Amino acid sequence: MAAQKPNMKTLDLDGIFNPERIAMIGASANPRKWGFIILLNILKANYRGRVYPINPREASILGYPCYRSLRDLPEKVDMVLITTPAKVVPDLIDECGAQRIPYVIVITSDFSEAGPEGAALERDVVARAEKYGIRLVGPNSMGVFGSKTNLHATMPPVMPIHGNVSMFSQSGNVGVQMLAWGEQEGLGFNKFVSSGNEGDLNCIDYLRYFAEDRDTGVILGYLEGIEPGANLVAEAKKISRKKPILVFKGGRTEAGGKAAASHSAAMAGENEIFRAAFRQSGMVEVKTSQALMDCAKAFSHYPLPRGNRVGIITRGGGWGVITADFCEENGLVVPPLPEKIIKKFNQILPKYWSHGNPVDLVATISHDPYPECLEILSRWEGIDAIIALGAGRRGFTYRYSKDVTGPQEVMDAIRMASTFIEQRNQIPDEMLKGVRQLIVKSKKPIIVVAIGSEKSHKLNLADYQVVSYPTPERAVRVLWQMYKYSRFLNSPQDERKF
């Protein structure tokens, strides 16, 4: 195991994620082979380094000259990708060793996930790699992504947004789909690895590497199992102090554990042991795939709340009620407004405002008091975070039917009203800029909620660095996780527990 090696104090995996020269053994001219598809994925994403296809039976693939073997390359490469059938992989490792290749990614499957024979083959591959000091990703990996050199060496052509989130995944599918989903949601990734069977490098190694990696701000992990010897708690405890680790554990139940055992070679451990490990080491365990996505956005863009007191501001009473309920049911507190803050709102709002927290504005068509109210709320020292309902872009649009007939006046009025509605639907530029400024000024997370379309949420994040969700409940769940992590960081070192 990597963690037991003496030379692994700082684990340099740059050659896997940011290689400048790579070779692909098993490169293919057959569009149905992974050796073609992954090569194309690398090329089409404008990889910034040089890539050398290796295939003794082809002169060129995709217009790139093809080489017979590693020995024939014009320069030394940082990393080798292997997509050949399993049985030739051990010899290829020898070849990589002879050429002093430091990193090899084995995409090839049919190893330990496929039964005892495959397991024996995998042991052989790993033993040879160890002999040469080669660090191995996989086997049975769906590939890697690195934003620095634009390396998209994954099976499906995903085009992640670039950001500061790095992820390891013990399920290739869950991993690559998080990248694709993240693109829709506005979540940017820095690095990604599908860890496959973890014959050599395992998720703790990736954790340690991401921890030292300056470009990584938040670590995401989809985990199914860890080898019994791995010291997850000790490693994660150190890392959690530096940056948040968001972890989603598959195989929590008997049915899930069985399913995990059938598709990956990792051993799913006892759920209670994992849960305790996460708690003790300050890892942020999420319980749903949506929460993994949602938390990643907020942790990578927002300051942590210092406590669990939430201010709620809303344009409609019911949504404020729903938000307050969900806060109080999930470990957050919605404190009452003190008299001095009520007085401040009284000066701005019509007399029928809620006079409490949630701050329920009274709708006025002429003037929008929202930005001013949000600022007052953000300055109140009695809260640690804000949920701002109806700030920013709408997730849906109010609109008029297109096939209306009627008197000219109706048509004119519809045109006028449509223009008005369009203005209201348009990017509330100043509002979102204001939200971001208040976050910076108050050092409090202000999470926006707007019912509907993920498109608006992606733009809020991309254009204004404002995190928003389509329901208040998702905002509450994220805030609760941020609060728990903040509490972990602020508790005395020897008592730290999530």
Place this chain on the structure above:
Amino acid sequence: MAAQKPNMKTLDLDGIFNPERIAMIGASANPRKWGFIILLNILKANYRGRVYPINPREASILGYPCYRSLRDLPEKVDMVLITTPAKVVPDLIDECGAQRIPYVIVITSDFSEAGPEGAALERDVVARAEKYGIRLVGPNSMGVFGSKTNLHATMPPVMPIHGNVSMFSQSGNVGVQMLAWGEQEGLGFNKFVSSGNEGDLNCIDYLRYFAEDRDTGVILGYLEGIEPGANLVAEAKKISRKKPILVFKGGRTEAGGKAAASHSAAMAGENEIFRAAFRQSGMVEVKTSQALMDCAKAFSHYPLPRGNRVGIITRGGGWGVITADFCEENGLVVPPLPEKIIKKFNQILPKYWSHGNPVDLVATISHDPYPECLEILSRWEGIDAIIALGAGRRGFTYRYSKDVTGPQEVMDAIRMASTFIEQRNQIPDEMLKGVRQLIVKSKKPIIVVAIGSEKSHKLNLADYQVVSYPTPERAVRVLWQMYKYSRFLNSPQDERKF
């Protein structure tokens, strides 16, 4: 209270939701007044009936001749909308009474939600209405929607899809936004009412009406409070036997209850009492706004599962694990596959398939065994429902960068691969048709999961009557609610409990 009136055995509110002739008192030529905005909303949505604006100071509004009073109308109307200031409403009720108007919707606010004075005014309004036998929506209502005559008498211009879901909401904002959100998600509504202060008609009345309404298949309610005298359990118990009632209760906590009290006149009751009432009467209580939306889609389109045993089929191991975990953590069971079913799959699938439930297919590019496998699974009598991961449209698209440069061969390959990917991304027409057929044939709900965009989910529902969600966890939560309701229906009548 309505429920105590002897003549209310069957409650006919057709004139509120399907009126053929309506009048609007307070109709206005001023685009900033609700009397203009709501009138425009009615006209622009191609209301199928006739609408008469009433305003003594205008000759015409929006090109429609304006009338001085109800007395001057050329024909009797079914329903009157009032948007005037509060203080004139009592006299207007007298006027409606004199003209034998059966239904009045009072949009006007400043009644009991605004303090003691408003409460006195509201009592006056209600007493006069009762004297004439007028049934009253509101006051302080955000309006109604009825699909039969295309009546869009709501404050914001929402354009709901037509369907078989009818909703009452004690928060106008929550209600209208559910309609707008539903349009995005593909959820169709039949009727909607923002019940406002419930001076006369209350949510139990709407429940009873929706129960008898042939066009309503599923009842949705956002509830904050009910008058102490209302017999929710007794009414709902009868109705739950006929059609599902999905209820979302605001004001479950102290903070939420306070917020509810500040914006609506309804009294938020003790949470435990409500919870017990929901359980005893078979109402389906959801805990999040998302669950209300999700459940509405499934309950209105799918048969109920007979039990809690779930079959899972997936194209990627990790998502199967996640789904199985969430099932078992939330009251559902993922039974192991019996030998005879395993044998059937063995005949179709490559040897490395999961040999269990979840059924994890092995990806093949050439042939997609998914439809065949789904059919086998649906025929297995050991399960009551299916979660089908990766069936149907993708929520996101795999794609290639547009600004790639490289040798001609790369460009050609990208074109070719893009075409291939587009084909895979395209509507899997046969697949979705097949899913619907299997639902009909097996009488089991088959819920599809596809990560990402709500657009694909809307189309799955609109084009194929297939319910899909962007995460497996949402599918599981819905199935659990369907199972609980099914159990309620199937238990002996005197023991029925949710």
